[in-house]
Amino acid sequence: MNTMLNLTEFEIRERRLRSVISYHGTASDLNEKSKKTALKCGSRTYQQCSDCSQGCAETVTYLIKDAAVIVHSPIGCCSNPSLTELQGEVVTRQRGLKPQRAQIICSNIREKDTIYGASEKLKKAAYAAKERFNPSAIFVHSSCAAGIIGEDLEAQTDQLEKELKIPVIPVFCEGFKSRIWSTGFDAAFHGILRKLVKPPEEKQADLVNVFNFVGNDTFSGLLKKLGLRVNYLVPLTDIRTISKMSEAACTAHICETLATYIANGLEKQYGVPEVKTPAPFGIKWTDQWLREVAKYTGKEEIVEQVIQSEHERIQPELEQIRERLKGIRVYIFAGDSYAHSLANMATDLGLELVGLTTLHHDQKTDGNTEELNTLNHLIKDKGEIENYSVCNKQPFQVIKIVKKLQPDLLIVRHMNMTILGTKLGIPSVLEGDVNVSAGYDGFIKLGKRLHEALLRKKVLKTIADHVELPYTDWWLQEEDPFYFDGGNKL
Numbered sequence: 082m083n084t085m086l087n088l089t090e091f092e093i094r095e096r097r098l099r100s101v102i103s104y105h106g107t108a109s110d111l112n113e114k115s116k117k118t119a120l121k122c123g124s125r126t127y128q129q130c131s132d133c134s135q136g137c138a139e140t141v142t143y144l145i146k147d148a149a150v151i152v153h154s155p156i157g158c159c160s161n162p163s164l165t166e167l168q169g170e171v172v173t174r175q176r177g178l179k180p181q182r183a184q185i186i187c188s189n190i191r192e193k194d195t196i197y198g199a200s201e202k203l204k205k206a207a208y209a210a211k212e213r214f215n216p217s218a219i220f221v222h223s224s225c226a227a228g229i230i231g232e233d234l235e236a237q238t239d240q241l242e243k244e245l246k247i248p249v250i251p252v253f254c255e256g257f258k259s260r261i262w263s264t265g266f267d268a269a270f271h272g273i274l275r276k277l278v279k280p281p282e283e284k285q286a287d288l289v290n291v292f293n294f295v296g297n298d299t300f301s302g303l304l305k306k307l308g309l310r311v312n313y314l315v316p317l318t319d320i321r322t323i324s325k326m327s328e329a330a331c332t333a334h335i336c337e338t339l340a341t342y343i344a345n346g347l348e349k350q351y352g353v354p355e356v357k358t359p360a361p362f363g364i365k366w367t368d369q370w371l372r373e374v375a376k377y378t379g380k381e382e383i384v385e386q387v388i389q390s391e392h393e394r395i396q397p398e399l400e401q402i403r404e405r406l407k408g409i410r411v412y413i414f415a416g417d418s419y420a421h422s423l424a425n426m427a428t429d430l431g432l433e434l435v436g437l438t439t440l441h442h443d444q445k446t447d448g449n450t451e452e453l454n455t456l457n458h459l460i461k462d463k464g465e466i467e468n469y470s471v472c473n474k475q476p477f478q479v480i481k482i483v484k485k486l487q488p489d490l491l492i493v494r495h496m497n498m499t500i501l502g503t504k505l506g507i508p509s510v511l512e513g514d515v516n517v518s519a520g521y522d523g524f525i526k527l528g529k530r531l532h533e534a535l536l537r538k539k540v541l542k543t544i545a546d547h548v549e550l551p552y553t554d555w556w557l558q559e560e561d562p563f564y565f566d567g568g569n570k571l
């Protein structure tokens with residue numbers, strides 16, 4: 082038995098992966114220090130914004146087709162459903178699926194409940210969810226309020242499971258618990274592994290689990306070249322598919338930050354091998370990924386042929402794109418591992434990488450395997466990155482980093498960060514749907530999108546000329562963007 086599944090709660094990232102939220106220096110220095118787990122997750126002396134683990138847990142659970150989610154929290158913590166509802170319409174269409182609704186209820190913990198207890202409210206919400214949505218399972222998200230008053234979610238969900246006769250899964254995603262909001266991914270996956278995934282009834286030799294967010298279906302085409310099928314997990318799928326993920330031939334993910342926790346758990350618990358190489362972003366990393374998938378699916382004989390013909394197919398277009406992007410200086414801002422994938426693609430496309438910021442940094446990987454250390458792969462393949470920082474968003478800081486380095490182009494993973502680029506007059510490309518850039522075709526598409534973004538330079542310059550940044554002259558003139566950075570001391 083996998084010991085992590087015996088535990089009601091999982092270990093937060095700061096302890097499990099020794100994750101940090103601040104660093105500045107070089108990529109190789111960070112990598113070497115991380116190998117010795119020498120950095121501490123310090124704090125900042127000033128912080129402009131933050132996020133909550135609950136947001137990442139939502140990303141995993143809100144759009145499971147036949148599940149309901151109860152957010153056991155004050156109403157303010159449950160502010161995302163309308164956005165998810167809108168997203169649900171768009172993202173299902175992108176995937177070629179029927180539009181679907183998010184099925185969410187907030188238990189609405191109020192001041193009185195924090196004194197007398199909120200269990201009744203949770204029960205009422207669970208019964209309402211069963212009656213309103215008739216779901217195949219209910220997820221119960223915890224919150225700071227539920228955690229602080231000591232709600233016994235494990236006992237409550239066990240009881241509700243007996244009464245409602247469907248799985249009721251606690252998700253321990255209290256915002257105060259971890260400074261790394263990606264911990265919310267682990268919280269949701271821990272619940273899924275413990276309560277939903279069943280032992281395999283029949284192995285499916287051509288099925289590849291791909292943990293991703295929502296987004297376009299680009300992996301089907303890539304895997305079809307090897308005669309394989311994709312099993313997208315877990316948004317936009319259903320509880321039955323989730324419960325049978327142990328039947329797949331292997332497990333991959335579009336980002337190590339998202340899913341190594343569950344991929345490692347699946348391997349340990351059910352023997353489903355995890356694809357231990359960086360996700361398929363960029364030519365060499367796609368080649369390696371396909372070879373690794375082929376190893377677990379008996380496709381080794383055809384994989385080299387597929388790789389060669391894909392290289393030949395994209396070569397003419399790739400040469401043109403590289404020519405257009407040659408010498409363009411780019412800065413990248415994204416969550417931990419996906420930033421490395423973006424940097425790999427950008428340099429593969431011939432751009433000059435002037436720096437990179439990740440939202441946090443995991444010093445270790447789940448399963449503690451060096452093959453999944455994407456920073457190490459990036460340095461090995463592309464060399465040193467002189468300006469490497471870790472910063473949990475903080476626009477006041479990012480603006481200074483970017484202003485100092487003056488890149489021609491920004492690639493960002495989150496919507497609000499493109500606005501920063503606009504304010505500085507720098508064309509910014511949003512990598513909102515990461516599936517789009519996967520594989521050989523995705524790589525070419527990214528190149529085209531980067532080139533198109535550069536064509537907007539003039540209009541952005543005009544906007545920037547009229548923007549007033551909301552910071553004092555002192556901060557704008559201060560030399561050090563990391564002035565408020567508490568460093569890696571506790």
Ligand code: SF4
Nearest residue numbers: 133158224225256257
């Ligand atoms: S759970 Fe905590 S950190 Fe998250 S939104 Fe609610 S109060 Fe804020």
